[in-house]
Amino acid sequence: MSEALRELALPSGWELVVGLEVHVELSTASKLFCCCANRFGDEPNTNVCPVCLGLPGSLPVVNATAVNFAMRLGRALGCAVKGAVFARKNYFYPDMPKDYQISQYDQPTNINGSIELPDGYCVGIERAHIEEDTGKTVHIGGGGRIHDADYALIDYNRAGVPLVEIVSRPDIRSAEQARSYVRELRGVLLATAVSDARMEEGSMRVDANVSVRPAGSDELRTRCEIKNLSSLRSLGRAIVYEAQRHVSLWENDDQPRQETRHWDEAKSRTTPGRSKEDADDYRYFQDPDLVPLAPDAADVAAIDASLPRLPADRRTALVAACGAAGHVISPEDAALLVERIQDDLVAGALQAGADPAVTVTRVVNDLAVDNWSKVTAAGLASLVAMVSSNQVTSTQAKQLLEAMVESGEPPEKIAESLGFEAMTGDDLQAVVTEIIASNADTWQRYLDGDETERKKLTGFFTGQVMRATKGQADGAAVNRLLSERAKFFVARS
Ligand SMILES: [Zn+2]
Numbered sequence: 300m301s302e303a304l305r306e307l308a309l310p311s312g313w314e315l316v317v318g319l320e321v322h323v324e325l326s327t328a329s330k331l332f333c334c335c336a337n338r339f340g341d342e343p344n345t346n347v348c349p350v351c352l353g354l355p356g357s358l359p360v361v362n363a364t365a366v367n368f369a370m371r372l373g374r375a376l377g378c379a380v381k382g383a384v385f386a387r388k389n390y391f392y393p394d395m396p397k398d399y400q401i402s403q404y405d406q407p408t409n410i411n412g413s414i415e416l417p418d419g420y421c422v423g424i425e426r427a428h429i430e431e432d433t434g435k436t437v438h439i440g441g442g443g444r445i446h447d448a449d450y451a452l453i454d455y456n457r458a459g460v461p462l463v464e465i466v467s468r469p470d471i472r473s474a475e476q477a478r479s480y481v482r483e484l485r486g487v488l489l490a491t492a493v494s495d496a497r498m499e500e501g502s503m504r505v506d507a508n509v510s511v512r513p514a515g516s517d518e519l520r521t522r523c524e525i526k527n528l529s530s531l532r533s534l535g536r537a538i539v540y541e542a543q544r545h546v547s548l549w550e551n552d553d554q555p556r557q558e559t560r561h562w563d564e565a566k567s568r569t570t571p572g573r574s575k576e577d578a579d580d581y582r583y584f585q586d587p588d589l590v591p592l593a594p595d596a597a598d599v600a601a602i603d604a605s606l607p608r609l610p611a612d613r614r615t616a617l618v619a620a621c622g623a624a625g626h627v628i629s630p631e632d633a634a635l636l637v638e639r640i641q642d643d644l645v646a647g648a649l650q651a652g653a654d655p656a657v658t659v660t661r662v663v664n665d666l667a668v669d670n671w672s673k674v675t676a677a678g679l680a681s682l683v684a685m686v687s688s689n690q691v692t693s694t695q696a697k698q699l700l701e702a703m704v705e706s707g708e709p710p711e712k713i714a715e716s717l718g719f720e721a722m723t724g725d726d727l728q729a730v731v732t733e734i735i736a737s738n739a740d741t742w743q744r745y746l747d748g749d750e751t752e753r754k755k756l757t758g759f760f761t762g763q764v765m766r767a768t769k770g771q772a773d774g775a776a777v778n779r780l781l782s783e784r785a786k787f788f789v790a791r792s
Pocket of ligand 1: 330333334335346347348349350351352459
């Protein structure tokens with residue numbers, strides 16, 4: 300069980316309620332309303348113009364690719380694509396040079412979708428609307444905190460970058476589910492190629508609305524919005540902390556205030572930010588400089604026709620391919636393989652007759668790399684055949700896969716050049732006998748020991764055998780030999 304799940308022991312009688320707002324930067328060449336480059340990491344304030352600096356007299360022109368990407372994402376999330384209106388969201392903050400942000404308010408582009416998690420649970424999506432990003436403020440001095448800083452610097456390269464904000468319904472019931480939702484959304488973003496979805500570079504930013512309620516009730520109590528969670532780990536930990544804070548307030552005849560909060564990773568706690576604005580505070584109104592978006596049925600049909608296979612469909616196909624080969628793949632393995640886009644590789648190897656259980660295990664354990672494109676389904680199938688027929692050990696299979704990633708050569712050829720030959724049968728028997736003889740006391744402890752002790756000492760003996768054979772022994776075979784020997788000794792004594 301993950302750390303987050305273990306920590307989330309809400310006192311009995313309480314239920315967690317979480318909705319997520321995820322901001323995603325679209326990977327268009329230019330910004331949402333001007334021709335400036337949409338590029339991360341450039342020299343500050345070099346990708347700017349009168350429009351994204353909000354200079355008087357400049358006018359926005361909407362980027363058609365950004366709108367197309369947003370609709371594409373919407374359809375991939377099962378949303379209805381609607382006619383939409385751009386609205387001004389007014390607020391005074393130095394990172395928004397116009398003093399308002401162009402967003403969508405009561406008529407967003409996408410509404411009513413959902414995301415199906417790998418375990419089959421469905422999280423509703425209320426809306427996915429288009430808006431522009433703000434600039435970036437960096438506080439200098441005082442450890443980078445706003446209150447202690449000497450001064451602030453602003454980079455407007457990000458101002459006007461196209462975003463889609465995906466707002467989930469408050470359907471999420473655990474920190475683990477929240478993480479699973481973000482992973483799944485990331486998979487959809489990568490599949491549709493509308494964003495590079497890099498949390499660490501800020502092209503995918505998560506806000507979590509957290510509240511608690513008595514288990515079984517359907518009320519929605521006061522929520523707090525934790526802003527800008529920049530990793531899955533922070534997301535899980537922040538939700539757990541905040542939920543526990545709420546429970547302890549309610550249980551002490553107090554209650555949380557509706558506010559935004561910040562997650563302090565170092566201190567493992569949330570701290571209060573500003574009290575949460577209501578929509579009224581933003582004084583939304585339709586942007587008079589932009590025409591409404593009016594996609595027709597043909598536009599939507601064209602998008603639907605161009606959508607790639609999505610993670611949920613790929614998982615279903617992988618489960619079916621394994622099932623047809625006689626193996627029930629776990630939901631976790633299926634999700635992981637699809638996330639790494641290794642599902643077609645596995646399915647290809649199964650088509651070539653590879654043992655499904657061995658194939659899944661080898662790829663899950665030994666192919667956790669990005670640059671595996673040289674590994675072919677045929678090569679993988681050959682490798683799996685060598686493992687299944689005990690020609691190579693698991694340790695050797697791992698080394699072979701590493702070499703296949705590098706060179707793309709067939710595993711038989713690599714095994715030959717590395718001099719691999721798994722040690723099984725009589726040779727292995729002899730080594731095990733020798734190791735037992737030279738560790739007689741430990742062997743006696745193994746014979747007398749309970750299950751825990753035996754498990755510990757099995758590790759010791761396997762290690763000794765591995766050292767003696769320079770890793771050429773099959774760990775499972777050593778294990779088997781040890782327990783066979785033990786039965787024999789016990790039977791004799
Ligand atoms: Zn510009």
